[in-house]
Amino acid sequence: MFARHVDDAAAVDAAARGWCADDPYSADRPLHRGEQPKTWLLPQGRPEFFGPFAAEYEAAWNRAKETIARSGVRVQQVDVSLLQEAAALLYEGPLVAERWSALAGFIEAHPGSTFPVTETILRSGAQAEHTAAALFRAQHRLAEIRRAVRSWLRQAVLVLPTCGGTWTREQVGSDPIGTNSKMGLYTNHCNLLDLSALAVPAGQAGPELPFGVTLFGLPEEEANLTEAARFLLRQQDTIRVAVCGLHMRGMPLEPQMTGLDAVFAEEAQTAPVYRLYKLATEPPKPGLVRTPLGGAPIAVELWDMPMESFGRFTASIPAPLGIGRVELADGRSVPGFVCEAYAAEGALDITVSGGWRNAMAEV
Incomplete structure (x- = not known):
């Protein structure tokens, strides 16, 4: 089921769950009381990412x-190559013959009526x-792999990217089977291994490019996935903040960011509507001032800060600095450091440096 919130999905699941007399494969699996998994499993090494936004997807992962x-849960790494071996059997092995057995009669009786790519995959089930x-x-x-995976997942949850990337329409058109197979790289194993899964949002890989992760568990512990999803979504309750000076990585006030559990997300640039000044403070601080004319792009860093920390952070910022909306070069608008215009009077204009880090390197 698809829903906007975990609780909605759980409500639909409760209504749909149960034994179906018309389905010979149906099983009655009562949903027990959920609890937090004792271990969170992550894949060993670097997962595979693909497509034109592979780097963005990897950064989001x-x-x-x-x-x-940083949430404090117990984390363990596992070799997920067994899952990929199982997933390959879905389309590349004899299991695809099950699909052909169900649909061969229709395909043969209605030549040319099926989408060509679909028919190609179905007919592969008839290979000698x-x-x-x-x-x-x-x-x-599959039974061997299922037994091994069950040993990992007892009182645990496995976290994988929901997708390792995406494709352009042109790429799908030129290789529909290959691109589709890649999209299922981290999910195709699920049904074959009789696992339960819950996919949740996990931020953005880029503008208009959502990213998510999938939680996998044993079917008899399926209620634990709901608890794990709620927990993970609470950890993601953050605000992306732009910093342009002493709070950047390697700068004197970086410990203020990490002390509030903020995590560096990415480097960025402002829209070309700002000027940067070196304020006459001790120590010197940058002042980012929006201007109607003569602006330039300024280098900033974007950090993800827990919402519960954001209020303390903003309250600690002394005038003439403050938190306002900072417009980025890619069109995004995020909370970030800005400076009241009066403070620029008599301050050194360092806009030409392109950012505080460059300006300090030139000193």
Whole structure:
């Protein structure tokens, strides 16, 4: 089921859950009281990312991992290559013959009526190498993988990217099967291994580019996924803040950011509507002033700060500095350091440096 909130999904699940007399594969799995998983599992090494936004997806995944790590839960790494082996059987092995057995009659009776890519995949189930013996070998291997994965997942939750990337329409058109297969890289194993899963948002990979993670668990512990999802979403309740001076990485006030559990997200530039000044304070601080004319892009850093820390942070900022809306070069608008215009009078204009870090390097 798809819903805007975890609680809504749980409510629909409660209504839909239960044994179906018309389905010979149906199973009655009562939902027990959920509890927080004792261990959060993450994949060993660097997951595969793909498509034109691979770097952005990887950065978003790294931020999601950092969110989990700083939450204080017990984290363990596992080798997920077994999951990918299982996933490959969905389209590349004899299991696809099940689809052909269900739809072959329609395809043969209505030539050309099926979407060509779909028909190509379905007809692959009729290949000569997909023998009964091959099917049993695949089922036996799946049983081995299922047993190994169950040993990881007892009282645990596995976290993977929901998708490792996305594609342009042109890329899908030129390789529809390959691109579709990649989209399921981190999910195709789920049904074959009889797992439960819950996908939740995990921030943005970029402008209009949402990112998410999927939580996997054992079906008899499915209620734990709801508790884990609620917990993770609370950890993501952050505000992205732009800093342009002493609070940047490696600068004297960086400990104020990390002390409030803020996490560096990305480097960025403002829209070309600002001027930067070196204020006559001790120590010297930058003043970012919006101007109607003669502005330039200024380098900033974006940090994700817990909402509960944001109020304390803003209250600690002395005049003439404060927190306002900072317009970024890519069109985003985020809270960030700004300076009252009167403070620029008599201050050194360092706009030409392009940012505080460059200006300090030139001193």
